[in-house]
Amino acid sequence: MALSLSKHVFPPVFEFASVSSQNANPKYREASVTALGVTSEGCMEWMKDRLEPILQIVLGALRDPEQMVRGAASFALGQFAEHLQPEIISHYETVLPCILNALEDVSDEVKEKSYYALAAFCENMGEEILPFLDPLMGKLLAAIQNSPRNLQETCMSAIGSVAAASEQAFIPYAEKVLELLKIFMVLTNDEDLRSRARATELLGIVAMSVGRARMEPILPPFIEAAISGFGLDFSELREYTLGFFSNVAEIMMMALHRAVPSSCCSLAFSSCNLDDGSAVDIDESDDENLNGFGGVSSDDEAHCEPRVRNISIRTGVLDEKAAATQALGLFAFHTKNSYAPYLEESFKILVRHSGYFHEDVRLQAITSLKPAHSIFQSHNEGLAKAREVLDTVMNIFIKTMTEDDDKEVVAQACMSIVDIIKDYGYMAIEPYMSRLVDATLLLLREESACQQPDDDGDIEDDDDTEHDEVLMDAVSDLLPAFAKSMGPHFAPIFAKLFDPLMKFSKSSRPIQDRTMVVACLAEVAQDMGAPIAGYVDRVMPLVLKELASSEATNRRNAAFCAGELCKNGGESALKYYGDILRGLYPLFGESEPDDAVRDNAAGAVARMIMVHPQSIPLNQVLPVFLKVLPLKEDHEESMAVYTCVSTLVLSSNPQLKRKAGRRPIPYQVLDLLLIMPSPSFLCGCVVAAASSYMI
CATH class of the missing domain: 1.25.10 (Leucine-rich Repeat Variant)
Incomplete structure (x- = not known):
């Protein structure tokens, strides 16, 4: 409800939380902060405007005598850290000391939720974290050595956030952390594999923070341990191992062959090709095949599975497949031509996954197609091959813009097109310009597949709309990209797009819509x-x-x-x-x-x-x-x-x-x-x- 009707949800929730936070009954106090936490994603813009009084309620609850209230407050802070960015970070001087105190709570449940809040909060911090670095790491290193497995896992997540935020300042703590990770990287009991997965994830983050010079000499045994973990029957471990390989590729860059052996690419391929079971609610209405993007040129077989609609599935295999698809793109992006031996197979997988039934996998495929395409353009395989790959990629992106039902996937397709225009200029996109303009026009009119209301939803009036930061910011970036590549020749196209764009500047639209329009017009x-x-x-x-x-x-x-x-x-x-x-x-x-x-x-x-x-x-x-x-x-x-x-x-x-x-x-x-x-x-x-x- 908060996601769909935040304008109507936030006022009563805030009123309830303000009153109930003072109630003598601890269940009311718990409910007050829980309500704020669970509605923070949908009501983010409203909460950002009232963040100070909201934090007063939640930080007060963090000191409540009742465990249930303190735990709910810690959870709410974690939700705020995820959804109320970047405004929440400006309150770090108030929030972070409160979280640090909560880490000493007598209740393990409150501790665990506080570590979750810490991890979420630190994830978006930068140099602001430095004054807190020593006390933070002191508590985290002690906890990771003297806590039950579930708390150790949360601690590792928090250390990862701290390492990412502090970057080079984390170096003094890296050696101790890496020594501890060696213990987790060899665990093989089923009940310990989740901890091993978290350790593998943390290893990649630490490697990114301390850099190639310090990590390259000590990487081989860690890579061997990561590869050996792939053989264990635990999808989450394979998922985080693929993320670790991606981190290694980023810090080693062109030296992929030394850091990530060919077996790692083979492991990513195997995860991409996993059988993830059957799906339901098949849509066979499109003869060209939406899921397969029929008619798209490719050396691979025509991917003609029908598109799955109205489905919500989340499995370990799905997450692993998404991570593997992401890894292929990151390998290509960071290692450039060193990745050429694996490029053909990778590209076939990415084309296939661009029409996958779940949006998480499609998103990673659409993201990864751009760096894969870039290698083909620079690789010496001739103009015909380069044009064929560009044709495949552009057809996928344009079809995604109009027919994919997930806004984040569509936004990524728009951003990838902008990148291609910046890198290769107007001549690269000229054959697709008519279809690109039509797709952009459809999105500006809010008539694409991803902009349709849910089956049980009503079409909103302008007064009820909220700024679609994920999608429309990406769509509005297309117009400046066209203008930059075409100069004055963009004028006839801009004439078609101007009125649909200006609709977002109406006084009834959110304030973020108006600045999106103004920024677009300026460029x-x-x-x-x-x-x-x-x-x-x-x-x-x-x-x-x-x-x-x-x-x-x-x-x-x-x-x-x-x-x-x-x-x-x-x-x-x-x-x-x-x-x-x-x-x-x-x-x-x-x-x-x-x-x-x-x-x-x-x-x-x-x-x-x-x-x-x-x-x-x-x-x-x-x-x-x-x-x-x-x-x-x-x-x-x-x-x-x-x-x-x-x-x-x-x-x-x-x-x-x-x-x-x-x-x-x-x-x-x-x-x-x-x-x-x-x-x-x-x-x-x-x-x-x-x-x-x-x-």
Whole structure:
């Protein structure tokens, strides 16, 4: 219910939790935090906005005298760490000490849930974890040596999160952890194999953290142990072993043949080809065969199994097959041409799995097809083979966009297409452009297979929709990719896509939808160039409104978009200069808390000055503009900003002779250069220009 109707679920849940957390009955207190935990995935956007009072409830419950309440609070924190990113991490100074205290709980059940919360919380941390690293590892290393198996497994998961977050800072603890893992890596009793699986997973994470130089000399016995574990009849162990092989491939890169022997690739193939039993609810309505992507060229046999619909199956074999499919892609991505001997067999498997009945396997196949395709393009097998592989991959991706029923799989297909466009340009996708545009249009209209309501669901009005971060952000990235590869020639296609895109900017849509549209328009304007002028009057009111948004991301994207519309919008944008400057002005002040927003505002002003300097009151604008330099966060704005400063000084603009504040503007430019952290060649131009001007 929370996933489908969060707008209606969150208010009563929050009210219930606020009241029940103070109830004398511990079952009510337990229910209050449990309700918050289990609804956090569906109500994530609502909870992010009320995170502080929600955390007060849950952290208070973590100190409750009743075990059941403390356990529920630990579980809720773990759920928050999974679903309320990145906002939850900003509260680490409050949350992490509470979790550390909970690790000392007298109840093993509370301890286990607290380790789960710790693992989930640390997984998304970075350098923030460093002050807590020593006490964390002290507790975890002690627990892993003196706890029952189930708690040891949770501890290993937590250590993995800590290692991933701390990276090189984890090195002092790596030797001790690796010594402990040797004990787990040789366990063979059935009841111990889950612990061995967790140890194998942790081994890969530690290897990634400490790097190749330290791991390569000690890897061989660990790899042998991992391979031997593959022979044990435990699918979860094989799943995590495949993940370990992928980690090794990443740190060893081109030296795959030394780190991961050919037998490891054979093991991945065997997992991909496992028989996972029968499925139900077969859909044979598509003669071309949705599941098999009929008509897709491939050297493999036509994969013509009918598509399974309306099924929810999760087995160890399925997870293993997904991990193996992922491993093939990661082997290809990290080891490049070293993977060539295994490429043909891998590609056949990936093509087959792109139409697998379960979305987890399809997702890994769609993800892995891109790096496999890249090797074929660079491998010396001739243009015909490269074109055949590209044809297979593009046909799969386009069919996935329109006919796959899982949003994450469709999003990955969109992202892979964007990558292909970036890597190989318009000529690679030109034969598929008509179908690509049709598929993109279908997704923007929310009419593709993955956007259809459930059988028992109702079609939502705009007022009830939520931002589809997984899918629509990926779809909206297609338009800038098209624009970058086609330049002004994208204009006729953009004309078809513009109105469906703008539907997401309506005031009734979520705030995230609007910034998605503005960001997309900004990048299209940047690369399509002059044809954007025809859209300025329809886009600028939205941009001006977003400059005053309560969300920093919206303000930042709006500032960037305003600059690009002015740069390429010609005379159509000129009449908005006054409104834009008034909208940008607050972003330069102390009331603006976000440096990236300020940097983008500076970039917008720079673009406006470069296009129409005579339309800017430079004596008023430049002091405000220069005051926020150098750029603090978004250094992609450097070219626009510092080129503008250099050009202005070189132009000997008479307005620059005026004093702004206590010093002439050229002197302020030199002051700016003295505090820049890393002057580029542009700064040298500005120095020369300013110096010559003052002479």
